[in-house]
Amino acid sequence: MQHSPLTPYRRQLKIGLLRLIDAGVIALATVVTFYFFNPLHLTVNFELQDALEIALIQWIALTFVAHWMRFYQIIWRYASLRDLAVLLVVVLASSFVLLGLEYALFDFAVERAIFLQTGLVLNGILFVRLLIRGRSLRLVPEHKTLGKRTLIIGAGASGQMITKELKQKKSHILNVVGLLDDSLELRGMRIHGVPVIGAIEQLECIIEEQKIEAVVLAIPSLSYPRRIELLNRIKQTQVEAHTLPMLVELASGKVSIQQIREVSIADLLGREPVELDITEIERSVHGATVLVTGAGGSIGSEICRQLIRFRPERLVLLGHGENSIYLIRRELECFSQDIQFESVIADVQDSDRMFEVMRRFEPDLVYHAAAHKHVPLMEDNPSEAVKNNIYGTRNVARAAEAAGVKRFVMISTDKAVNPTSVMGATKRIAEMVIQQMARNSETTFAVVRFGNVLGSRGSVIPLFKEQIAKGGPI
Incomplete structure (x- = not known):
C-alpha cells in the first residue's frame, strides 16, 4: 500500500496540535491554582504573568520528558495501562522539575499549591486523551x-x-x-x-x-x-x-x-493429534538425499513440506504432472534457500525411467506417494489402477533396491484392509509386493497406511465440506 506524501505532515500537525492543547491545559491549571483562587493562602502574591511563567516552565519540562519517553507517539485509540503509566510519569516528572525551581525561588512556600496544580494538569491531559479515545471508539448505531x-x-x-x-x-x-x-x-x-x-x-x-x-x-x-x-x-x-x-x-x-x-x-478430528518422533525423523533426513514420488499430489506435496523442516541436502521431486511439480518446487524454494531441489518429470509405470532416475540421484531415502486414489474413478478404470498402483510401485521399489537406497517407504491406505474396491485391492497388492521384497533385501522397506487423509485430493472430506456449504444432504 502506498501512503500519501501528506501523511507525515498530517501526523506532525496532529502532534503539534496536541502539544498546544497540553500547553493550554497546563496554563489553565496553573492560573486557576496560583492566580484566581489561591486556595492555600500562599504568602507569595502571584500576578497573572507569574502564573504563566510557571506554566511555561512546566510545559518545557514536560516537552523534554515526553520526547524522551515518546509520549506523543502513543496512539490513544489503542492505549493500554502502560500508556497511562507513561502519562503519569511525564506529568509527575515535569512537576518535580517545577517543584525544584519553586523551592529555589520561593523558599518552600508553594509546595502544596504545586501538588494541587499537578493534579489539575494530570486530570486535564487525561481528559483530553479520553476524548480522543472516545471519538475513535465510537460504535456504529x-x-x-x-x-x-x-x-x-x-x-x-x-x-x-x-x-x-x-x-x-x-x-x-x-x-x-x-x-x-x-x-x-x-x-x-x-x-x-x-x-x-x-x-x-x-x-x-x-x-x-x-x-x-x-x-x-x-x-x-x-x-x-x-x-x-x-x-x-x-x-x-x-x-x-x-x-x-x-x-x-x-x-x-x-x-x-x-x-x-x-x-x-x-x-x-475428534481426538488429540498424534505427535511425531521429531528426533528420529531428523536423524534419518538431515543432510540426506530424499526422493518423493507423486511429489505434486496432495499427499506427496505435504510430505515435501514436512521434509524441508529437517534440512535434507537434496530433495528430488518426481511426478507425472509438470505443472504440479513446478508449483510445489516454487513453493518450497520460497522457504528453503539452502536445500538443493531437483525436478523430475517421469511416470512410475516406466521401469527404465525409474532405474535411470535412481542411478542418477542415488537417494538415501524414498517416499513413494504416487498412486491413483479416487475410488469411483478406479472402479471405472481398473486397468489404470493396476498399472499405476501395482506395477508402478514395483518399478520404483526395484529401481530403489538396485540403486542401494537405504530406506523405502510406501504410502498406502486403510482401504487396503479387506479391500472392497479396485483402488483398495491394488494398494493391498502393492503392499504385498513391498513385503515380499523386504524379505531378501539390504534396503529397508516399509509400508505406512493412512486413513482418510484430511484435505487430500482423494479424501471424501472435501466432498463433505462442499455438501455442507450447499446446505446438504451429506
Missing part, C-alpha cells in the same frame, strides 16, 4: 451496523478481545449481538457494549431467539471432546461456524479478528 448477526461463545480474554475488535471494525462481516458464558458473575453484564445473554447450554434457544447467523467459538483452551460437542451443536442449528485457533497455536499471546477462521477439517 445498531440499526446501521452491517454484517451477520453473530454470537460469541466465551466471555473470557479471547472473547473480550474479539468482541472489541469486531465492534471497532465497522465494515466487518460479523456483527456481534451477544456473548455466551457459563460464569454467573458475567450474566447480564456488558462487554464493550455487548451483553452476556446466557449460558452455553442455552445455545440453541438463543440462536433461534436472537436470529443468529454466525457463531464464533472463542475459547482456545477447550479440550477436543468439548470442542467437537459444541461444533456439532452449532452445525445442527445450520448457522455459520467460526473458531479461534487452539491455545497451542496462540504462541504470541494475542488474539485478533485475523485469527477467526471457519471450522477446519482438524476441528472435526
Whole structure:
C-alpha cells in the first residue's frame, strides 16, 4: 500500500496540535491554582504573568520528558495501562522539575499549591486523551451496523478481545449481538457494549431467539471432546461456524479478528493429534538425499513440506504432472534457500525411467506417494489402477533396491484392509509386493497406511465440506 506524501505532515500537525492543547491545559491549571483562587493562602502574591511563567516552565519540562519517553507517539485509540503509566510519569516528572525551581525561588512556600496544580494538569491531559479515545471508539448505531448477526461463545480474554475488535471494525462481516458464558458473575453484564445473554447450554434457544447467523467459538483452551460437542451443536442449528485457533497455536499471546477462521477439517478430528518422533525423523533426513514420488499430489506435496523442516541436502521431486511439480518446487524454494531441489518429470509405470532416475540421484531415502486414489474413478478404470498402483510401485521399489537406497517407504491406505474396491485391492497388492521384497533385501522397506487423509485430493472430506456449504444432504 502506498501512503500519501501528506501523511507525515498530517501526523506532525496532529502532534503539534496536541502539544498546544497540553500547553493550554497546563496554563489553565496553573492560573486557576496560583492566580484566581489561591486556595492555600500562599504568602507569595502571584500576578497573572507569574502564573504563566510557571506554566511555561512546566510545559518545557514536560516537552523534554515526553520526547524522551515518546509520549506523543502513543496512539490513544489503542492505549493500554502502560500508556497511562507513561502519562503519569511525564506529568509527575515535569512537576518535580517545577517543584525544584519553586523551592529555589520561593523558599518552600508553594509546595502544596504545586501538588494541587499537578493534579489539575494530570486530570486535564487525561481528559483530553479520553476524548480522543472516545471519538475513535465510537460504535456504529445498531440499526446501521452491517454484517451477520453473530454470537460469541466465551466471555473470557479471547472473547473480550474479539468482541472489541469486531465492534471497532465497522465494515466487518460479523456483527456481534451477544456473548455466551457459563460464569454467573458475567450474566447480564456488558462487554464493550455487548451483553452476556446466557449460558452455553442455552445455545440453541438463543440462536433461534436472537436470529443468529454466525457463531464464533472463542475459547482456545477447550479440550477436543468439548470442542467437537459444541461444533456439532452449532452445525445442527445450520448457522455459520467460526473458531479461534487452539491455545497451542496462540504462541504470541494475542488474539485478533485475523485469527477467526471457519471450522477446519482438524476441528472435526475428534481426538488429540498424534505427535511425531521429531528426533528420529531428523536423524534419518538431515543432510540426506530424499526422493518423493507423486511429489505434486496432495499427499506427496505435504510430505515435501514436512521434509524441508529437517534440512535434507537434496530433495528430488518426481511426478507425472509438470505443472504440479513446478508449483510445489516454487513453493518450497520460497522457504528453503539452502536445500538443493531437483525436478523430475517421469511416470512410475516406466521401469527404465525409474532405474535411470535412481542411478542418477542415488537417494538415501524414498517416499513413494504416487498412486491413483479416487475410488469411483478406479472402479471405472481398473486397468489404470493396476498399472499405476501395482506395477508402478514395483518399478520404483526395484529401481530403489538396485540403486542401494537405504530406506523405502510406501504410502498406502486403510482401504487396503479387506479391500472392497479396485483402488483398495491394488494398494493391498502393492503392499504385498513391498513385503515380499523386504524379505531378501539390504534396503529397508516399509509400508505406512493412512486413513482418510484430511484435505487430500482423494479424501471424501472435501466432498463433505462442499455438501455442507450447499446446505446438504451429506
